[in-house]
Amino acid sequence: MSTVIKNGTVVTADLTYKADVLIEDGKIVEVGDNLSGDETLDATGCYVMPGGIDPHTHLEMPFMGTYSSDDFESGTRAALAGGTTMVVDFAIPSPGQGLLDALQMWDNKSTRAHCDYSFHMAITWWSEQVFNEMETVVREKGINTFKHFMAYKGAMMVNDDELFASFQRCAELGALPLVHAENGDVVADLQQKFLAEGNDGPEAHAYSRPPAVEGEATNRAIMIADMAGVPLYVVHTSCEESHEAIRRARQQGKRVYGEPLIQHLTLDESEYAHPDWDHAARRVMSPPFRNKQHQDSLWAGLASGSLSVVATDHCAFTTDQKRYGVGDFTKIPNGTGGLEDRMPMLWTYGVETGRITPNEFVAVTSTNIAKILNIYPKKGAIMKGADADLVVWDPAKEKTISASSQQSAIDYNVFEGKHVKGLPRYTLTRGRVAVHDGDFKGQEGHGEFVSREPFQAV
Amino acid sequence: MSTVIKNGTVVTADLTYKADVLIEDGKIVEVGDNLSGDETLDATGCYVMPGGIDPHTHLEMPFMGTYSSDDFESGTRAALAGGTTMVVDFAIPSPGQGLLDALQMWDNKSTRAHCDYSFHMAITWWSEQVFNEMETVVREKGINTFKHFMAYKGAMMVNDDELFASFQRCAELGALPLVHAENGDVVADLQQKFLAEGNDGPEAHAYSRPPAVEGEATNRAIMIADMAGVPLYVVHTSCEESHEAIRRARQQGKRVYGEPLIQHLTLDESEYAHPDWDHAARRVMSPPFRNKQHQDSLWAGLASGSLSVVATDHCAFTTDQKRYGVGDFTKIPNGTGGLEDRMPMLWTYGVETGRITPNEFVAVTSTNIAKILNIYPKKGAIMKGADADLVVWDPAKEKTISASSQQSAIDYNVFEGKHVKGLPRYTLTRGRVAVHDGDFKGQEGHGEFVSREPFQAV
Amino acid sequence: MSTVIKNGTVVTADLTYKADVLIEDGKIVEVGDNLSGDETLDATGCYVMPGGIDPHTHLEMPFMGTYSSDDFESGTRAALAGGTTMVVDFAIPSPGQGLLDALQMWDNKSTRAHCDYSFHMAITWWSEQVFNEMETVVREKGINTFKHFMAYKGAMMVNDDELFASFQRCAELGALPLVHAENGDVVADLQQKFLAEGNDGPEAHAYSRPPAVEGEATNRAIMIADMAGVPLYVVHTSCEESHEAIRRARQQGKRVYGEPLIQHLTLDESEYAHPDWDHAARRVMSPPFRNKQHQDSLWAGLASGSLSVVATDHCAFTTDQKRYGVGDFTKIPNGTGGLEDRMPMLWTYGVETGRITPNEFVAVTSTNIAKILNIYPKKGAIMKGADADLVVWDPAKEKTISASSQQSAIDYNVFEGKHVKGLPRYTLTRGRVAVHDGDFKGQEGHGEFVSREPFQAV
Amino acid sequence: MSTVIKNGTVVTADLTYKADVLIEDGKIVEVGDNLSGDETLDATGCYVMPGGIDPHTHLEMPFMGTYSSDDFESGTRAALAGGTTMVVDFAIPSPGQGLLDALQMWDNKSTRAHCDYSFHMAITWWSEQVFNEMETVVREKGINTFKHFMAYKGAMMVNDDELFASFQRCAELGALPLVHAENGDVVADLQQKFLAEGNDGPEAHAYSRPPAVEGEATNRAIMIADMAGVPLYVVHTSCEESHEAIRRARQQGKRVYGEPLIQHLTLDESEYAHPDWDHAARRVMSPPFRNKQHQDSLWAGLASGSLSVVATDHCAFTTDQKRYGVGDFTKIPNGTGGLEDRMPMLWTYGVETGRITPNEFVAVTSTNIAKILNIYPKKGAIMKGADADLVVWDPAKEKTISASSQQSAIDYNVFEGKHVKGLPRYTLTRGRVAVHDGDFKGQEGHGEFVSREPFQAV
Numbered sequence A, B, C, D: 001m002s003t004v005i006k007n008g009t010v011v012t013a014d015l016t017y018k019a020d021v022l023i024e025d026g027k028i029v030e031v032g033d034n035l036s037g038d039e040t041l042d043a044t045g046c047y048v049m050p051g052g053i054d055p056h057t058h059l060e061m062p063f064m065g066t067y068s069s070d071d072f073e074s075g076t077r078a079a080l081a082g083g084t085t086m087v088v089d090f091a092i093p094s095p096g097q098g099l100l101d102a103l104q105m106w107d108n109k110s111t112r113a114h115c116d117y118s119f120h121m122a123i124t125w126w127s128e129q130v131f132n133e134m135e136t137v138v139r140e141k142g143i144n145t146f147k148h149f150m151a152y153k154g155a156m157m158v159n160d161d162e163l164f165a166s167f168q169r170c171a172e173l174g175a176l177p178l179v180h181a182e183n184g185d186v187v188a189d190l191q192q193k194f195l196a197e198g199n200d201g202p203e204a205h206a207y208s209r210p211p212a213v214e215g216e217a218t219n220r221a222i223m224i225a226d227m228a229g230v231p232l233y234v235v236h237t238s239c240e241e242s243h244e245a246i247r248r249a250r251q252q253g254k255r256v257y258g259e260p261l262i263q264h265l266t267l268d269e270s271e272y273a274h275p276d277w278d279h280a281a282r283r284v285m286s287p288p289f290r291n292k293q294h295q296d297s298l299w300a301g302l303a304s305g306s307l308s309v310v311a312t313d314h315c316a317f318t319t320d321q322k323r324y325g326v327g328d329f330t331k332i333p334n335g336t337g338g339l340e341d342r343m344p345m346l347w348t349y350g351v352e353t354g355r356i357t358p359n360e361f362v363a364v365t366s367t368n369i370a371k372i373l374n375i376y377p378k379k380g381a382i383m384k385g386a387d388a389d390l391v392v393w394d395p396a397k398e399k400t401i402s403a404s405s406q407q408s409a410i411d412y413n414v415f416e417g418k419h420v421k422g423l424p425r426y427t428l429t430r431g432r433v434a435v436h437d438g439d440f441k442g443q444e445g446h447g448e449f450v451s452r453e454p455f456q457a458v
């Protein structure tokens, strides 16, 4: 059976033009004029764009004996509802656990996914076993990215020695290292200081993770990557300090990528001053929200190219789960949702305001990510042979974001009340219409793992 | 008749993949596997890339009663020989001359072109006539770029007032302003100072145009463009000072493009210290060559994206013409060649050395230019429907550059003796093979004017 | 007769220590313990500091057939009341007028001064006469600084050619060039644009002089000074753009000084949004007040040393005078007061808040200025042989600023209602007590011209 | 007995003037004209300047069972010979050793000093004992500075946690933290890598400590100091990366001081390429010498004020001691001499070349140091009451540096063959002439410990 998207305007990362798109067997088979197929989707007045890719999610992530509340089923359902057709989640071994063992656990979780997905592998400790399994992960498991936490001391944090060893290993294997960049020692000390002073509320979470600690760690990771001879991807770049370090590195010819989150682009630190503990705690994530000047820096980075992609770090905890941290902000589970809202929020605050062009929107939500993760043009492209992961984007469609109508399993939404303009008319995952005008028509288990080849030596 | 390029690896600005390319009627009609056509060009071992676009040439440019020695015939012949399939020249009215009048003159010169071409229009004076004719130039003549000289005092230089007026007019018309950025007042004073001190040789040309005067003018033009609400394109960015101003602007979200020349990327100021007057005078151009640190800055800019395109400012004067300036360096005609050598030199010094990737090579020699000039994907792309301006690039092919074997009409080559690796096996202009393994098979008059639409308001 | 200041803490630009100060014949004759004299001033609980020097005032400045309302009598009275013991005013020739002729006019105005003063000479046009008279001004008239206006097109503005000529002349003569840095062409165009759009109120004054035009001109002046081989002093540095240019230059080893005004450090652009035309018009000065981020930049510059001195640009117009500009903001006389409030405002917002130390306070209000103007240690120092221009500063003394109690001749005060802590107990001009606890005891004509020697070649 | 220095020109950090200096009981008692005393030193043609202070020496430092070869006797003899009248050495506890215990060891070493001295205390491990003893060190032992090594892993290195704790403790006590800033983890890994590859010579020492690791650590220390609310002093700032971090911090209003060494200002990395192992090994120090661009950065920092002082890190090992590292560069004792040559080298390469003024020379060799270490104006000043630590500097006196004529105990000199112009005619330590025209007349044990008070809270 074939499907044709007719009467739309194709928007890719580098081009805008009128064309129809013909799909067969989950792939794009033709882009051109006057195409026809068994099924026709009308795109009149719409942009036909590559489906979004979210390079940073935590679905069903283990946390203190429970899990983050969106699993691969509800999480990918939310993704598709918002125009995102692929997510990349993190397989996170416990310290001491083997990489392959952890990967098996994440494989098991993902069976109900509605859209395609892939994994980053986290390096949370270091040993000869880890060193050796990295090769298997790259060569046999289709994973070319390794995540490193510079914070979360006493848990997943790795030190400079381990970072350098792992980055060098990445260089050998053609893999790309990722970092969560915050100085974990200083964060841990600040947390204890605030608790000791009786500051135990969510606002102290933000105080304990100031921009300076993120900027420092970003700068350090860049240096270590440079010494190891490997590019670097900095997740959730939230502030000018971190952005400055990335810019400076890029200007020296280093290959460094920064990933702002839609949350940091549109929400600010005033959220933590909310008198309602629940309100504030629901916004607790790391790094925390920043002030307006940091937001300006991030937007300028997207426009100028010094920041590369927009993600969510989607990690959804219910209010009940958040309340584990009443009386001790360090126990509030870190994470916010965003999968369903990333694309409409970015369109509304980025494209509608003139900060970025529609082509740049596609670049930062999809194409740049696909290139960096080495899955372009299977993903992130509208061309013959590419996967038919597509979104038919209606720039006139509006809604007000509300937890009451969301796909996510949790009971609130950090964007509650935001009015967005620009929403999917259709979202297609490998040719299958999963969303039509807000109706979800996905299929559990339709999503497949996307294998990613190692990079060749530059 | 159809032509197919077989067995090559297609390299575009964002993708590398094995595919054949099928051409009919001067256009690409298919990119895919196992294509066949009437004529077959073998691309085994080669990269199939969009033909180069040189956004900055001066063919048959008037100068003191004579002309620069490469005209549209020899100039485009040289271009094709080096893999460049389109040039953009400058129509330059004399102060007082109407824009349309000048354009007619340039139209007349271009009839013998071997490859496609377009024009930038220069604004060398200001009046209501100029203001009015700018609209005609944009709406009727297919030109969306206006060049401004901030140097050449007493000739083509415009002052800040005129710049601001013209930039605002560009904003209204959807046109992009270009600047030659040097502080003309200071240059003129320094020239007189050096002459007065008896420094009349070519080396004084470089002394009279230090990096600081270029950096200043770039910074000033950026501010004026920002006030006018229009993007800016800075031609021949040659130094860190200018690059710094561009970087700073881009980081503030301004849309500013920098164009290093292949000459500034690969030749340095030591050329002017050559004891042979002719050697030095042949290298006289504005801005002059800089030192190694400036070169490093330009290369880093290409890698990081803060500089956008590589051009030549090809303006070829014979040694006899250069000798007008014996005894007075200010009378040496400004300009060097480069059209034939830009692509092999950039490949050799950029790709072979690992500074930039093959995809980035395509971006800076073709695709970025096409996008900035609003002719993408007619030019600068390998996709169905695009013009078949293509180069089949043999990365193993080598030669030593020499005036004795060049297409250019002049008697020397500033790259004389440079060994390059990476040369065209075939160059095609709208489907026509114009070059095959160094043999020129072009056709006078084959080249057509490429009309360029105005930009839409962002 | 001798005077001794007893029991105070001497604070200089580089030292804080307990000591008495003994004065005879207008000079300091000893600094030490247990001194005695004919007259004793008690400084218990106070800091004894060099009197302030305001390097930037316009007293009785001609304006449209009238004059700014504070003359040398009321202006220096205000100065002394606030702890400032010397002012440097600007002798401004009309275009076409000789420098010596203008200087004579300013000499005549200054006869009633209560405290010492000196002059900067403005270069408002260029000719052989100007070139020649510059030498006389430096060699015979005791003036080593020349001011240049890059704005005020059609009036005092000089172009780049003239700037470069004058800066080179300064280099020959051992004089320091000063610039009012705004791009006059762009300002003039923006003024016309806003007027044409019907924006004729005071807020349009600020719109027509955005930070970008100041940053540009600063950057340009720095380049021209560098080419001329002369240091540069940038008056009324008001924004990050200008400060950035100064910082960048200093980091390249250039000798560039920036002068923020107390107004820009403490008042912001919201003043122009005041619904009362008078309120807004009274704050009209060039550059206009900026936003908080620019203020932060200026404070950081003072703390880090990238900005050198704090001035006032005191130029006081009455509300009646301001009303010349009703219906056309370009006719509002530019200028605000500040002489009486500079020191208390800077102490309150700088020292009391911890942004700068007491020693840095002395440096930026007095010592740095004296050094830059080459009158140190006659002025700006507490040491044997220095002029006894002193302020006995009571850090506990408070008041609320109000026009009703000020010395200035005008009917309002831009700092109205600001509460300051830190005020003079005594102000001494060459040993004479001119102010005691708010009582003014000065003497008309006591002030003398301070001759300033040219700089030696570095 | 009194001594008078006559006919000289006094040069301080902020002033140059003709005056005599009268000394009694080791202190300056008068600065003025026509002074007389029991003994007269003729300063005709000379500058009378505060004696140099070297804030960074390692005399008789323990190393693998032996000691650095200049002890307090020969080291201070070398210091005085070169115009330096005070040194600040480092008391370095072994990990596990108490601070007071270590201090006692250093006290014992210093009894034979010819000139005054003080100590920094190193924090090489962390415990409650260290925390407690820090208070004693500050309150009772006259030490207000604590040094931290971010390199020398497995020996003196402290981690971020310890740094943060110690910096916070410094903040409480009014002490200033110092850092040796290199990323010790990365250095250790690079050392092992080079050794494993068979690169065991002195040149590998430089490869293992690239500028990037210094820049990173500097940036990190600045952030940690900022979080702790304490200023920071970065010893031996050797490269642009580190300088950039310091500049950036200062521009944000942070109080950070950088200390380039005279070696890094005048010697470059080419020294390590010398074919003679001994030549290269004698230059082994950390950080290693850098290239010319880094030197340019350091000089610009001194001129613009972003770098504060010039030191030596004098730590003299004989060639025999250096040879411990034959076959393993990590065993070459780190350190070079410089005490005798700092002032003449800086004068020759700084003042004679016009990079810095004589006043700036005094500032960076003496006055700034005294202020930062809180001993101004006892040291670093020429004023009544100051210690008569003075140098009568003859700008016309020349010599060629050679180990054969030096005071230092070692058998070579890293500046061998450098021709310097500008040398002491007299050096006085607390009024005692210790050097006259190259003849050493010092007295063992004359030197006294200089107690330094804690800083007050800002």
Ligand SMILES: [Zn+2]
Residues within 6 Å of the ligand: A180, A235, A236, A286, A287
């Ligand atoms: Zn994270």
Ligand SMILES: [Zn+2]
Residues within 6 Å of the ligand: A056, A057, A058, A313
């Ligand atoms: Zn995450």
Ligand SMILES: [Zn+2]
Residues within 6 Å of the ligand: B180, B235, B236, B286, B287
């Ligand atoms: Zn040009």
Ligand SMILES: [Zn+2]
Residues within 6 Å of the ligand: B056, B058, B313
């Ligand atoms: Zn040109």
Ligand SMILES: [Zn+2]
Residues within 6 Å of the ligand: C180, C235, C236, C286, C287
């Ligand atoms: Zn002004």
Ligand SMILES: [Zn+2]
Residues within 6 Å of the ligand: C056, C058, C313
């Ligand atoms: Zn003024």
Ligand SMILES: [Zn+2]
Residues within 6 Å of the ligand: D180, D235, D236, D286, D287
């Ligand atoms: Zn060290």
Ligand SMILES: [Zn+2]
Residues within 6 Å of the ligand: D056, D058, D313
């Ligand atoms: Zn040391």
